[in-house]
Amino acid sequence: MDHTKRMMIEIADYQDPCHRAGIIKLMTAYALDPMGGGEALSDDVLNNLCDALAGEAGAVTLLAFDKAKPVALLTALRGFSTFKCQPLLNIHDVMVLPEYRGQGLSVQMIAKLEDYARSRNYCKLTLEVLANNAVAQRVYRHCGFAPYELDPLQGAATFWQKSLA
Structure with missing residues (x-):
């Protein structure tokens, strides 16, 4: 069923009880999805996430x-480009409930984030995507994203991590 005609995309207010509940609900669903790791978030994370984001x-x-029901989420965090000497936004989480996928919500949210970033003089949007998440990669390419490289001869950058906890 196509729900997109009833959709509204808002910038979340981390103090608004409805928005807080929506963030927790969607992040819980995201974490349990195979693309989110397939494991529940701890009660500590869920209880503190909105306040931590607000900070x-x-x-x-x-x-x-969809009317009052939260169905998709995008969270981005500020970073800084030393090469441009300007702030950037890194898209950290993108999640759409399964029954709302394939309706362009990710594209709409990314477009709204791009408008937000341009209005604040951010120099770029960045994101990470799993190598086997072909659906997300198609969406991101459609939105103008590409693997990051400074020089094609040096290859594309890869995202690495070292856990400290």
Whole structure:
């Protein structure tokens, strides 16, 4: 069923009880999805996430609603480009409930985030995507993203991590 005609995308207010509940609901669903790791988030994370995001300078979460029901989320965090000497936004989470996938919500949220970033003089949007998540890669390419490289001869950058906890 095509729900997109009733959709509204809003910048979340981390203090609004409805928005807080939506973020927790969608992040719970995301974490349990295989693309989110397939494991529940701890109660500590769920209880503190919105307040922690509110304390992060430049953090922004977009929520898509079908009437009053939160159905999709995008969270981005501020970073900085030393090469451009300007802030950037890194898209950290993109999640659409399964029954709302394939309707362009991710594209709409990314477009809204791009408008938000341009209005604040951010120099670029960045994101990470799993190598086997072909659906997300198609969406991101459609939105103008490409693997990051400075020089094609040096190859594309890869995302690495070292856990400290």
